[in-house]
Amino acid sequence: MKSVTFLSTSLILATIPSAFAIPTIKGVEARWVKSGAKSVQESNTNVAAAADAEQDYIVVLADDEKRPWPEVFKSMGWNTTETPAARSADGDDLLSFRAFETDEGESIQTFGTHMRAFTMTMKQSAGESVKALPNVAILEKDHKRAWAVMPRKAGSRPRNMPRSVIPDGQSLPQGFEITKRQAPGNSSAGEFLQQSTAPWNLQRVSSQGTVTSNGRRVTDLNFDYRFERKSGAGVDVYVVDSGFNFQHVDFGGRLKVLFSPAQDGGKDTIGHGTHTSGTVGSLTYGVAKNVNLFGIKVGDEAPTDSALVAGIETAIAQHNQRKTLPGFAGSVMSLSLGGPDLGQTLFAIMQRASQAGMHISVSAGNDNRDACGDFPAGFSRQIPLFSVGATDVNDNRATFSNFGPCVDIHAPGVDIVSTFNTGPQSVDSLMGTSMACPAVSGMIAAELALNPNLRLDPAGMKRHILSKGLPNVIKGTQGVTPGGFLMLNNDFPGNPAPRAGQRAR
Known part of the structure; x- marks a missing residue:
């Protein structure tokens, strides 16, 4: 077995302390084979032959x-x-x-x-x-499971990203500038950037107030995102999804396909995995712009439980290798999918990932119902993962978003522009809790770079992220079972400062 030692060489690098010790993993209850146990052929069954x-x-x-x-x-x-x-x-x-x-x-x-x-x-x-x-x-x-994405809007077509936002060497790309604003909340002081070429969802998670359009379309790329320059440097994010366009320029070579059961190199035929990966950590559309992205392809249209288990096992195996390496900053796993059957097998493998020190973010689901009966959101009460609901640009709860006590937090999930699979510069707009989940995954990565003491502490990170969430801003919650009505936020004060010649946002 080869040791994978991919480390970030992205635009905005930072030095990360070494990892802490891994917690003890508790397995499922073991049962030994007993002498004289009947074989499959010898065992009796009451199942009628017609129904067998x-x-x-x-x-x-x-x-x-x-x-x-x-x-x-x-x-x-x-x-x-x-x-x-x-x-x-x-x-x-x-x-x-x-x-x-x-x-x-x-x-x-x-x-x-x-x-x-x-x-x-x-x-x-x-x-x-x-x-x-x-x-x-x-x-x-x-x-078989399904991606937590809604049908694409009529007239929605992939398009190419503007050339102006592609970085040139190691310099800041056009639309990025250093800001001397004070460090947010209790974070350690550092250098902060403001990106003026961002999609609206990035502005929302770095602002205290609702995004105002000021004549901009929701899919325009002229919103403002404020973030700490480390921005997830050194953190490994495992995106468990439909495949990946690793040749997309906005990943800057930081996306590596680690696993695919189809032996297709992790190719993304539908765009979902490329889109979610972009929201996690691409340069233009990503929350955490320096992360190491590892693609775990588990299927095209309908991933199976066995593929999920194999993919998550792969992530755990590499996590356990890399946690011993200098510069390890933590591991995040992002799952934008779901289904109505919770399942013991999936619970067991996700529990093992969490006990190994991996941080997990999952979609709450798109059926406008209690999330506690769906995989993987229903596990949020037993495993310290994030179950993420979706909101729109006006801070309304998305009408499709699942709800209830198994939802931990909300993030933008409607009209989200991100990287796509149709070319090295392609982008598209999608909606669903699939689009909200990777925003939280990216935020976890960003916070890991700032809080190394939480590197192998998923429960502590969950408390930390929730403490930064904005209360009392999500609308459209009347008649919905309470749960998780916090808006994801990186704790920057106020709203982005307007640039020269522009109105306040």
Whole structure:
């Protein structure tokens, strides 16, 4: 297994202290294989034959099951032969991917180093038998999920970004200037920048007041964003999504595709993953403009639970490698997707990521309902992650945004302009809690660069970000179950100062 040592060489660099020790990881309850346990073929089932349909399953082994895969499968009643396995997007075997075929011709895909699991298509009766085995911790259907993005507006088309905002070497790009304003809140003093070529959502998260249009369209790129110059330098952000346009100029070479189950190099065919990555950390559209971006592709239109688990396992594996390296500043994981089934497997892997010290931001969902029943927002009461609802330019709660006690905070999620997949300069406007989630991911990264004591403390970071949120500004909450009605904010005082010849914003 190769050690990945990608470090940021972005425009606005800062020196980051070394990492703290990792907390102890608690696994799922282990159950050993008992002598005399029945094999799959020997087990009885009450499932009627007519209803015994084949399903795609994901099976997670108990933590104490350490035997080689062929022995595990033999104990389950399968004689297997190993076949060529898939690899991660860049060729690294981060997860010990292996593939097997049973004597009956059924395919088994294994993965995982921290949480060993395999996927297989089998009848419901066989699935029930496997679930009953004492060396199996979890067996669930391999559900399909969906990106938390709304249908694109009529007439919305990708377009190219203005050339003027592309940086030239190591100088500040056009539209960026140093500001001598005092450091926000209790942050340590530093050098701050103001960007006049920003989309509206960046102005909103760095202002105390609602964004005013002053004749500007909501998709224009002439809003003002204020941020600390470190802006997430050294922080690793793992974007779990649909793929990535790593050739887009606005990433400046800081986006690396780490994993894709499709062996397609992490190509983004729909634009969703490129868009969310841009809001996290691209130069023009990003909250944290210096982060190391790692793309975890988990599918195109409908990612499966097994792909999610494999992708998140990849992120955990690299996080655990990189936390020992000089300059490690923390890890953030961004998931802009959801579904109605919570799932033990997904809970277990996300809990392990959090216990490993990874900070997690997820979309609240777009069904205008209580988020507590949806993955992954429903995990926010058990895991210290951020579940993010969406607002529009007038600070209204987006009518599609999920709500309730499992929503922690809101961020701009309507008419969000960011990088796209149709070319090296392409941009587009999308809306959804998918677009709000990466704003929080970027804010976590920005705060990690300023607060190294929170590097491996997700619960502490959650308290810190929520303490900066703006209360009593979100409108349209009448009749909606309370929860998370704070507006994401980086704690800059007042509103951006107008530039020469411009009205106040």
